[in-house]
Amino acid sequence: MNLQTLSIVLLVISYAQAFHYIKLVQYVDDHQEEYVEALRDWVAIESDSSNIQKRPELHRMMEMVAQKLRLMGGTVELVDIGEQELPDGQTITLPKVVTAQFGSDPSKHTVCVYGHVDVQPAKLEDGWATDPYNLTDISGNMYGRGTSDNKAPVLAWIHAVKAYQALSMVLPVNVKFLIEGMEETGSNGLDAMILAQRDTFLSDVDYIIISDCGWLSRRPALTYGTRGNCYFFAEVEGPKQDLHSGVYGGAVIEPMTDLIGILDTLISPSGRILIPGIQEAVAPLSDEEWKMYQDIEFDVNHFKNKTGVNHLMYNNKVDLLAHRWRYPTVSIHGIMGAFSDPGTKTVIPAKVTAKFSIRQVPDMDPATVKKQVTHYLHSVFAKRKSPNKLKVTMVIGAKPWLADTQHPLYEAGKAAIKRVFNMEPDLIREGGTIPIARTFQDVTGKSIIMMPIGGFDDGMHSQNEKMSRYNYIEGTKLFIAYLNEVAQITKTSG
Numbered sequence: 001m002n003l004q005t006l007s008i009v010l011l012v013i014s015y016a017q018a019f020h021y022i023k024l025v026q027y028v029d030d031h032q033e034e035y036v037e038a039l040r041d042w043v044a045i046e047s048d049s050s051n052i053q054k055r056p057e058l059h060r061m062m063e064m065v066a067q068k069l070r071l072m073g074g075t076v077e078l079v080d081i082g083e084q085e086l087p088d089g090q091t092i093t094l095p096k097v098v099t100a101q102f103g104s105d106p107s108k109h110t111v112c113v114y115g116h117v118d119v120q121p122a123k124l125e126d127g128w129a130t131d132p133y134n135l136t137d138i139s140g141n142m143y144g145r146g147t148s149d150n151k152a153p154v155l156a157w158i159h160a161v162k163a164y165q166a167l168s169m170v171l172p173v174n175v176k177f178l179i180e181g182m183e184e185t186g187s188n189g190l191d192a193m194i195l196a197q198r199d200t201f202l203s204d205v206d207y208i209i210i211s212d213c214g215w216l217s218r219r220p221a222l223t224y225g226t227r228g229n230c231y232f233f234a235e236v237e238g239p240k241q242d243l244h245s246g247v248y249g250g251a252v253i254e255p256m257t258d259l260i261g262i263l264d265t266l267i268s269p270s271g272r273i274l275i276p277g278i279q280e281a282v283a284p285l286s287d288e289e290w291k292m293y294q295d296i297e298f299d300v301n302h303f304k305n306k307t308g309v310n311h312l313m314y315n316n317k318v319d320l321l322a323h324r325w326r327y328p329t330v331s332i333h334g335i336m337g338a339f340s341d342p343g344t345k346t347v348i349p350a351k352v353t354a355k356f357s358i359r360q361v362p363d364m365d366p367a368t369v370k371k372q373v374t375h376y377l378h379s380v381f382a383k384r385k386s387p388n389k390l391k392v393t394m395v396i397g398a399k400p401w402l403a404d405t406q407h408p409l410y411e412a413g414k415a416a417i418k419r420v421f422n423m424e425p426d427l428i429r430e431g432g433t434i435p436i437a438r439t440f441q442d443v444t445g446k447s448i449i450m451m452p453i454g455g456f457d458d459g460m461h462s463q464n465e466k467m468s469r470y471n472y473i474e475g476t477k478l479f480i481a482y483l484n485e486v487a488q489i490t491k492t493s494g
């Protein structure tokens with residue numbers, strides 16, 4: 001083929017692609033209401049993975065996902081991943097993992113979209129303005145638990161594939177789905193499943209795509225790193241039952257006093273982690289990283305006001321972003337067994353269990369962190385010379401993940417964002433954890449991209465979580481455009 005014929009062929013291809021894209025976008029716009037109703041149905045399921053009472057709901061949720069994909073003609077499996085062991089030694093069935101496949105053309109790339117449909121706990125009385133399980137649209141924002149994290153993004157991916165099907169257009173790449181129901185509690189059972197399916201379901205996967213995070217501002221973003229997380233229970237046990245604080249106070253050494261005492265030794269008021277060995281393991285901030293953070297458009301004051309605090313740990317952009325993304329932190333989440341109802345119960349709790357977590361960054365290692373924390377807490381507890389008993393357990397040990405932003409997957413992401421939003425994306429990291437990201441990378445050796453569609457103010461895990469209709473619908477278009485861009489990556493790129 002001579003140069004002139006080649007340019008004509010390329011022109012015809014790009015016209016055809018542009019024409020297809022316009023039709024797909026029109027289809028998405030025309031089906032907005034259907035997409036919102038699909039989200040309403042999913043949000044109505046209280047698929048809280050941290051509450052074992054809700055496990056039947058979680059099973060129902062996984063079945064709903066599978067059924068949706070089956071109805072689209074995918075090859076769908078509900079994979080049994082076994083049992084979850086609870087802290088008291090009991091076991092409970094883990095929600096099955098949904099795998100699905102659309103297309104198996106060996107001449108095309110195969111992408112695997114990972115997502116989750118379990119949610120964090122939510123109760124109206126936590127301070128929600130609307131029922132967390134009844135999707136409520138207020139001024140273009142759809143409120144409900146799990147909207148942004150991660151039900152709407154999963155649906156947007158499904159709808160992207162469905163749009164191609166509905167218009168009888170062939171998918172530009174083969175698309176696989178791997179949807180789980182335990183992400184919020186550390187993806188229990190998934191590591192083993194990924195390992196077991198490395199040479200089967202995952203064998204022909206070229207790239208993994210995750211859309212389980214948010215933008216940093218109103219500018220679309222591509223995410224190239226997440227922090228890991230080590231989650232601990234510290235239990236202090238004393239008397240054989242709860243005691244009257246008037247009758248026994250002053251006579252016994254109280255478990256709660258011990259617990260608060262040791263918790264106070266984890267982190268200084270200025271955010272310095274006091275556990276020996278932790279800070280030392282953190283990779284230093286490179287000049288290149290500093291420059292990347294410096295170049296990101298991010299308004300610290302706006303962030304402060306949106307968060308509703310009058311003082312942040314750091315007031316300059318680079319420090320603040322670095323401490324959200326690439327330094328570890330300790331968060332204390334709650335104390336089980338402590339009196340927390342309204343009222344003035346005067347009790348000495350007999351056994352209290354603190355829950356805290358340490359976000360992980362390169363080059364920390366969860367196995368080492370487990371030893372460091374356990375050893376440290378026992379040594380500070382020993383200094384108290386308390387007769388009570390301390391037990392420290394690590395219940396989640398998820399590693400951090402980092403990607404190469406020079407990979408063609410990111411170039412394809414930039415092109416798709418340019419097409420849909422007509423702007424360049426921010427390249428960002430994420431302070432939260434997607435436990436399986438690192439496993440995917442280590443076990444399959446495949447490249448991963450995180451392509452968020454959540455807004456910066458979606459309130460994941462918080463009261464009034466939402467997803468804007470704009471992000472949901474434009475996000476669906478982004479995924480459509482992205483599939484097309486990935487198809488252009490030369491087959492040899494790893």
Ligand SMILES: CC(C)C[C@H](N)C(=O)NCC(=O)O
Pocket residue numbers: 149150183184212213214226229430431432433434460461
């Ligand atoms: C912003 C996170 C990466 C979103 C993710 N779904 C999540 O919430 N993970 C658990 C966590 O505690 O970070």
